[in-house]
Amino acid sequence: MSVTHLRESVGVESTVLTASRAALAGLVVLFAGLHLAAVEVPLTAQAAVYLLGMVALNLPHGGYEHFANLRRRATTFRGTYVAGYLLLAGAFVGLFLLAPVAGLALAIGVAVLKGGGGDLHVLRATTGTSHLRSRPQRLLAVAARGGAVMAVPIVAFPNTFHTFSALMVSMVDPAGLGGVSSYFSVTRPLVAVGYAAVVLAHLGWGFRNRTGDGAWGADAAETTLLVTYFAVVPVVVAVGLYFPLWYSLRQVSRELAVEEPDLGGADLLGGPDADAGGVALRAWGVLVAGAMATAAVAVAFWTLVPSPIPGPNLRLGLVAFWSVFISVVALPHVVVGSVLDRGRGIWHVP
Numbered sequence: 477m478s479v480t481h482l483r484e485s486v487g488v489e490s491t492v493l494t495a496s497r498a499a500l501a502g503l504v505v506l507f508a509g510l511h512l513a514a515v516e517v518p519l520t521a522q523a524a525v526y527l528l529g530m531v532a533l534n535l536p537h538g539g540y541e542h543f544a545n546l547r548r549r550a551t552t553f554r555g556t557y558v559a560g561y562l563l564l565a566g567a568f569v570g571l572f573l574l575a576p577v578a579g580l581a582l583a584i585g586v587a588v589l590k591g592g593g594g595d596l597h598v599l600r601a602t603t604g605t606s607h608l609r610s611r612p613q614r615l616l617a618v619a620a621r622g623g624a625v626m627a628v629p630i631v632a633f634p635n636t637f638h639t640f641s642a643l644m645v646s647m648v649d650p651a652g653l654g655g656v657s658s659y660f661s662v663t664r665p666l667v668a669v670g671y672a673a674v675v676l677a678h679l680g681w682g683f684r685n686r687t688g689d690g691a692w693g694a695d696a697a698e699t700t701l702l703v704t705y706f707a708v709v710p711v712v713v714a715v716g717l718y719f720p721l722w723y724s725l726r727q728v729s730r731e732l733a734v735e736e737p738d739l740g741g742a743d744l745l746g747g748p749d750a751d752a753g754g755v756a757l758r759a760w761g762v763l764v765a766g767a768m769a770t771a772a773v774a775v776a777f778w779t780l781v782p783s784p785i786p787g788p789n790l791r792l793g794l795v796a797f798w799s800v801f802i803s804v805v806a807l808p809h810v811v812v813g814s815v816l817d818r819g820r821g822i823w824h825v826p
């Protein structure tokens with residue numbers, strides 16, 4: 477990667493990175509303390525934290541990522557992007573309705589891909605990836621960092637994981653998870669051993685390829701922080717705060733670190749000659765359009781799913797609904813907005 481495409485460092489991006497690391501480390505200390513004091517946080521309180529983190533804090537950033545990606549793109553590209561987005565989201569909903577267990581597996585996969593893929597690009601733009609020299613090694617990094625989000629809680633909080641997985645599947649088929657839950661005593665140790673092997677391979681391979689510029693050390697420290705965070709903080713709180721406090725904050729840091737490419741399209745905010753009032757009005761328009769589009773997808777999903785808020789408890793049911801819904805909109809986010817978008821992409825690093 478050419479360093480000339482990185483902005484002159486003004487230190488803001490490293491402050492944001494430090495804030496995200498401090499946030500997760502602080503939560504580890506808090507929940508380790510609660511654990512030592514034998515204080516258990518009720519699931520309904522965890523659900524409230526999850527909903528605050530995922531709906532109020534994380535969702536607006538997801539919308540912003542699309543805006544930043546499409547802001548200066550050609551109109552035809554924007555059209556193809558939206559069409560591809562709706563197609564993939566629709567395919568996911570179809571899968572979830574026909575085979576909810578496979579839909580749950582895809583939702584888990586999307587969370588892993590978004591966390592791991594996003595993190596790899598942040599590394600490239602900030603602390604560096606000189607120790608990740610091949611594609612397989614970068615994929616391993618995605619699996620190690622993103623895998624922490626789901627593999628560690630499967631091992632550390634199996635009962636909560638099971639409860640919510642069953643709730644999500646029951647949005648379509650109330651007894652759906654029953655058919656596979658007898659395998660969990662086998663899959664849990666497999667996930668534990670498999671994920672431990674991925675992390676050790678990622679750290680070991682990176683260590684062998686380290687160049688002395690500190691990139692491996694930063695990666696190893698952050699990977700260890702992620703594993704510790706998901707092992708200590710109860711899963712519903714952990715996932716609900718990981719996306720806003722780690723994923724989103726670090727994407728802000730990536731964006732501050734890189735130069736915007738000139739894509740030749742008309743600027744959605746009016747360009748450099750627009751006056752502040754005009755920019756504000758256009759930003760408001762974009763915000764409203766984004767909010768309406770997201771709400772339309774949510775209402776469509778709600779209408780299609782037989783039991784959108786499953787189970788007797790409203791808050792737990794809302795966590796289940798939001799987890800599947802956000803995965804439905806995050807699948808095209810990752811695939812259309814990043815993997816297939818070669819021009820810029822939501823995780824743009826020149």
Ligand SMILES: CC1=C(/C=C/C(C)=C/C=C/C(C)=C/C=O)C(C)(C)CCC1
Pocket residue numbers: 534538583584586587590636637638640641711712715719795796799800802803806
């Ligand atoms: C399975 C499972 C969960 C799944 C959460 C998912 C699938 C979240 C996806 C988030 C995404 C894709 C965010 C994007 O910004 C919970 C609720 C943590 C509880 C434990 C069991």
